Each structure stands twice: as C-alpha cells, then as structure tokens.
Amino acid sequence: AQSVTQPDIHITVSEGASLELRCNYSYGATPYLFWYVQSPGQGLQLLLKYFSGDTLVQGIKGFEAEFKRSQSSFNLRKPSVHWSDAAEYFCAVRSNSGYALNFGKGTSLLVTP
C-alpha cells in the first residue's frame, strides 16, 4: 500500500534561515504527492502537489518541493522561514482507491527569533 514517512517529528529553525522537511514515499508507479500545512486549531491547507511533469513544484507561501524518483522523496523547502510558518506539516500520497490520501505523521516546525 502507498505510504509516506516523515522522519523528523520536530524541527526548529531560526527566522530567516532555510528549511527542508523530508518526506519519503512508498509506491510502485508515479505517485500523486501532496504537502499540507496545519496551523494550531485549524484544518489542513494545501501547499503544493505533484502529479507529473516538472519535478520541481512551486507552491503557496514561498514553498517548493522536489520529486526525486531515485530517492523516493518529495522534500519541502523554503529559502527563508518566517515566524508565521510555525505549524504542522504533512506529506501525503494518493491511495490505491484514488479517493483517500495516506498521510505521514507530520513534522512540527518551530521558528525561533
């Protein structure tokens, strides 16, 4: 079954520093991959998605992610983090049924001054 692993439970970065959140997927064919963000007390907001084509995907809020088939990875990056980026980040892959998303356990981002 398709699954994703987010190896880092917590990450702390300084404001203005660059960020990379890791996501590894398990899927036989080309996966449909997503990154969502969840602020405290809120639902999930889509940052970006990858279905096919250009392996570098641009998203909202200055985020980007790169699909690397050879590494089974879809890491999320941002060149300069803002304090408002502190949140929980989830990587997800489309399930076999096509309807559901299989989510990772999430990475909690803390931004320090």
Added chain:
Amino acid sequence: ETGVTQTPRHLVMGMTNKKSLKCEQHLGHNAMYWYKQSAKKPLELMFVYSLEERVENNSVPSRFSPECPNSSHLFLHLHTLQPEDSALYLCASSQGGWGDTQYFGPGTRLTVL
C-alpha cells in the same frame, strides 16, 4: 461562507450521548470525506462519499454513522462513543476522486468523557 465549514467547532459529550457533526462545502465538489486526527497518529480516513454514494469505509466502528443527503452536506452521527474516540474530526471535499486536491474544513474537536 466559503470553502468547507464544520459545526460545531468543539463538542464535549458523555459516552451515552448522541450527537452529530456537520460539514458543508461551498465549492461545488462531488466528493466528501471524514478523517480522524488523533494525537501522535497519522490522519485516518473514515468515510468517502462520491455523488452522495459511500465509496469507502475504512473499518470504522458502527458507533460512527455517516450521512450524505446531498453533494454539499455531510454528517457524522455519533452514539455511545468511547474516550479513545476523542480527536479532531476533519471534513474534506474534492472535485472528483482520483488525485484531486482535497480541501479541508477547520475540524471539530471532540472530547468524550
């Protein structure tokens, strides 16, 4: 109202109570979903409805009963819940099924005493 709305935002209930969670999407989508988000666990898909027909049910206990009267509304009826059912319940919608972006509501924080 825009996007996906959920009511109530917070709910406290006893194990013998009956309550319902409501979700409404204002996006003209055809598919709706219920997810459960528990602490330290990945989001778990509970139910999927496509064009008001249930297309996926992930072995959810019968004390959770979904209802989709039309493509804009989704309910989750709760009865005789257990304390371990306390969680954030998220509703989502998408245009179709396969790989379509899911848009999430803010969730209902449920506490079962």
